[in-house]
Amino acid sequence: MNDAATRGAKRIAVAYLATPGGDDALAVGAQIARSLGAHLDLCMVLPLDRPILAPLPQQERQDILSENATHWLKHAEATIPDDLTVETHISFHESIAEGLIAQCEALGAEAIVVGGSGGGLVGSLSLGSVVNELVHSSPIPLVISPRGARYQKNLRVREVTCAMGTRSGAHVLLDTALQACQRAKAPLRLVSLVSFDPIPGGDDDQSARERAAIHAQQSLETAKLILPLDFPVTSIVAEGPTIEAAVNKLDWHEGDIIMVGSSRLAQPRRLFLGSTAAKMLRVLQVPMVVIPKEEANRD
Structure with missing residues (x-):
């Protein structure tokens, strides 16, 4: 859905994958967007190179990937209640993390919601390689969703x-x-x-x-x-x-979220997950919002 009427709206972006972690991010993103009165953007960034498709011409490779991504996004969009305005976005980039940041900055997103069940930490919140890169570089607040958030029943932040x-x-x-x-x-x-x-x-x-x-x-x-x-x-x-x-x-309780600041190691207007927040991730079962250093607040 791409409606000119949605331009200028507050936006929450979900870094979507057709995985359980992606569905966790989708559920948390919908909850936050509803609570803040924001629109929901489902974003997929696809790699420019996939070894399995290497023999094919570049345009044909991108067409195949886009077709699959479109199918996944349509399925995800269909699960979102009608009270939310949803848009879907597909782009290509050599770096998935950099592509997500560029896509979300272009949208003017207030936050990027990611799935936390990618491995790398023990507990309900764990980091995959893309999320790990985002928690050390994103200029946009990052929401890390706990494993199993897709089963939550609270429609709004409690x-x-x-x-x-x-x-x-x-x-x-x-x-x-x-x-x-x-x-x-x-x-x-x-x-x-x-x-x-x-x-x-x-x-x-x-x-x-x-x-x-x-x-x-x-x-x-x-x-x-x-x-x-x-x-x-x-x-x-x-x-x-x-x-x-x-x-x-x-x-x-279900519906709670926690907000934390960035480490002192963060570059200005970038976030960096500090050691204390990383320890908290090991035991938390609620979404964690990491705020960039010297982030300019938005009304």
């Missing part, structure tokens, strides 16, 4: 959790989470994670607790100043011997 850090740039994550909550009309939960892993030169346990409690309260006060009066927002400090244990102490 609650947004924002994992707050103390590094420079944390305000960008908070600002983005505040905007998302207001658009989705979903409660906001601010979380400060405290791990008691021994870190050379790090705080002792009590100092870490105190610093996290102060930071959580400051984040809550900032959020209340920005959000409308009586908007549901809470803050909590979750602690444990490891980051994974701290995350597991939190209550999670």
Whole structure:
């Protein structure tokens, strides 16, 4: 579907594959698009070279791949409820990740939703090679879908959790989470994670607790100043011997999502999955949204 009337609309892009992971991404993308009042774009980027088709002329190879992709996208589109506006897109690129970024930037997508069940990490969220490249380079917020998300029943986002850090740039994550909550009309939960892993030169346990409690309260006060009066927002400090244990102490429900910032190693306007977020991925069963460093917020 390509309607001129959809131009200028808010958009959520799904990096689709005809796989269980692709169906997980489709379900999460539809949920987020519905919650934000956005259109849904199903994107497929095809490789320019496939060894099995190498003997054929390039145009014939592309025609065969396009025909298959069109079939997969039509089938995927047919599973999406009628309340969402959907468009499908096919392109070719030497790098699937670079092609997805180019396609989504051209669309003006607010986020790219990917399937997380590609191998590479143990748990409900794992990374394939394309997703792994995206989590270390995308200029667009990336939503990593957990394995099995295609079975969810919640049509909308239930609650947004924002994992707050103390590094420079944390305000960008908070600002983005505040905007998302207001658009989705979903409660906001601010979380400060405290791990008691021994870190050379790090705080002792009590100092870490105190610093996290102060930071959580400051984040809550900032959020209340920005959000409308009586908007549901809470803050909590979750602690444990490891980051994974701290995350597991939190209550999670179907329809929840968590937002995290990028590592300090990220280039400006690029995201980079940090070590803490990577640990969280091992145990999370909800979608994770990774925000690029110094991402320009969108209304």
